[in-house]
Amino acid sequence: MSDEILIVDGLKKHFVIGYDGTVNRRPITVKAVDGVNFEVQEGETFGLVGESGSGKSTIAYITVGMYQPTEGTMHFRGEELFARSLERPLHLRKEIQIVFQDPGSSLNPRRTIKQILELPLRIHRPNEDRLHEVMRLLDMVELPVEYMHKYPQMLSGGEKQIVAIARALATNPSLIILDEPTSALDVSVQGKVINLLIRLQRELGLTYLFITHDLSLMRNVASRVSIMYLGKICEVAEASRFFQNPQHPYTQMLLSSIPVVSEEEEAAKPEKIESTGEIPSPVNIPTGCSFHTRCPHVMDICRQVDPVMVDTGPGHTARCHLFEQPAELAAPTLAEHSQTVAASK
Amino acid sequence: MAREITAGELPGPITREQVKQLQRKNRRENLGRSWYKFSRNPLSVIGGATILVIVLVAVFAPWVAPFPEHAKPFTDFANASKPPSAQHLFGTDEIGRDILSRVIFGFRFSLTMGIVVLTLVVPTGVVLGLLAGYYQGSWLDTIIMRITDIFLAVPSLILALAIAAVLEPNLFNAMVAVSLMWWPWYTRLSYGLASTLRNEFYVTSAETLGAGKLHILFREILPNMTSPIFTKMSLDMGWVIIIGATLSFVGLGVQPPRPGLGTMMASGAKYLPDQWWIAVFPALGIVVVVLGFNLLGDGLRDLFSAEGV
């Protein structure tokens, strides 16, 4: 039975981006992450899916130490990540690494690949032969050793991203956060990078926090998937359940909108829910359930009360009034809804 | 538990020597590519060539100038105020000194001015701006940038004149004066660059890895600032030379009988328009060197901003 490597509890991150009004200046806050709880098991690939403004990248940045949370805690193997106020200790930095989305901007164009890979080695493994280690890293990610003298601009997008992965591996981490690792790459290269990640996970016993907006990709990499909307998690489930039996209306909407390439996939999609309206800005999150402005099953209670996460099946949770017990809901029509849901399970 | 990446045999037959060879090959290729880009603009090449010639001429002045002793105290009233001829290509001045030789030595003062001022000003200004930009929003930023603003608020030439007038008039003090008014521009430029660059993901990556601040400032951010700074330096050479000549012209820089170009223009001005060559050739000297630096600077800017095809 594996342990939890990462436990996130009540995580919030609010950014104040300005002030409103002249006399009583009220702060304008972006609630990027607004109360998020999840656990990541050692050795698994935990998927985080969502569209822009959902907060998934913010969670990534908090986990790796770029931001301090406004509220809430994060424990890595039992150790609180934000115990001391500002500087994260080296031993924790070593364990948690990140691969950013855009390979073009995550590698310094004025440093050679060798210099880029040497940096983590200098900081975390200062007593080893760096040249030797750089060659080892390049070999491990299947890049030609000659690349170490090249500058990032001389590499293709896929190769740059592979260098970014090698850099993340340099400190011998346990947890790697992958923030849209292949979104900027062509599909023919994506496979190479993803398969590399899968192989490395197997060989090195890594845990991945995998973030993407590409649901088809997520289907094939994650063991468990969670979906976020405007700073909160809407649904969490083991991967096959998530895709075969999506509960939350947003999950269904998203799944029904993705373009696929075959008839089988078309049949696997939930019934088409046409998306209407814009995604609200995180500055102006709707009251009650933040999805109510676009939800096809919206009820009165949704506009007023923010739902809580409830169990809807084995290892499957969703945050939606449709799944709350009939006793908690008022009008008869609401009971009707939940009966329909119970019947469809 | 993640398994350690243990050291094993060196992968592949590649040696350190081969690695060095690869490094050299890459550097050569990069230079070739840069030259190609630069040479596509003929004006920049002309600018660069002009500067190269002037620098060589200035360095080898005692051997290039036909009458090197005329740059030192010298009089020959018999040959005074002669117009340009085969023997004196730029003519002679009111004391009989060969103007061509004096202009050649004059380049020495101009270039020295430019080089010394920039050597003082660029490191100081850039480091201050780098710090202020990286720590944007902090008290360090405020202190540095407000001091910069104060210096920038005073009209630069007036400031230079004031400083030079307070100090004893000579080339050294002229350089001090110009330096004191020039550094804020580099601070401003670096501040803008650094405050933008600190948000780049490669900087964030170094920060989350736990890199020291010195590394981040000087190895991650600063190398990405060099292009605009070098371009500005090249264009600034021209400006510094002109300001230096201006100070000499009003008597606050190079003192006669030394052959500063501005100084020569000042003493030759009263002989216009009849003995025009005494003032005009030093002026042309300034024009050529400033134009050369400007063209070179334009070329560098295009080189750095051009996208590779």
Added chain:
Amino acid sequence: MAKPLLDIRDLYVQFKVYGGLLQVLDGVNFRVDTGEKVGLVGETGCGKTTTMKAILRILPEPPAVIPRGEIFFKGRDLLNMKSAELSEVRGGGISMIFQDPTAALNPVFTIGQQLDPVIRYSSPQNRRLSKRKIREEAIVSLREVALADPDRLLDSYPLQLSGGMRQRVCIGMALATNPELLIADEPGTSLDVTIQDQVLRLLRELVEEKQTSVILITHTLGVVRETTDRVYVMYAGNMVEVAPTRKLFANPLHPYTQGLMQAVPKLTGGGIAHGIPGRIPEYLDPPPGCRFHTRCPQVMDICRREKPPHFGVDGGHQVACFLYDKDAG
């Protein structure tokens, strides 16, 4: 058979760079009929943007060189036109929507200020219209792209709008001139999936309504499947396969197309295929013969020597691959 609206024949485009000549487009053939929605699928560096820029004649020449080829639009060769005639074609005949709507809109002007010249210069009679009339036309354009409150929108700045709204404004701008051909370069890539879905749906509806032809450029196969009638697959400066959309997805023939289809992760699971090994060829020194041969799992001797012509496979479906040479032994 009606004459095609756009007909690119045997187009070669090269770029002069350090080290020689980049031979980007290597004999491109491409056709769009009136009212058709044609997809152009290809990955980074395959030349699709170069082809589109060549159509609109916005390639900087130098360093670009067009040694051979013809681009016929409504029967006239765009490559031989003078710039006055070209301005009429751009905007009036052909319009383009770019990938990043944020970059396509000028942040310091309001939407209204940007729409005004587009409408005003789209036809001679529009030039004489008053500002108010043009504003009315602009409101009509914005309503057509399902933007709420167009009056207020005209006075807003692009950065006040969401990504989806900006893209819709760009579509509105492109269609305001009533073009006969619309080139949409990755219209949904920078948008969220649900918003992309809306935008593509909108595009389909508008195109049906106005009978505009569309070239949809993308590297996402799924988008092409839902939105086009016919698809071209492009690789390293060549069109390697063309077919009606249904046929292409049911039966991809070219090894590259097959590789792409396999490489796309499937919603039904099954793991990630390894993609296509290798890299796109160097345009400075392209391989002889078929440009894909260095990566092709089914490469034959002839592929290394000769460039394959297009072979027809049951009408409408063509492949540039010797595997389908029926005359070969």
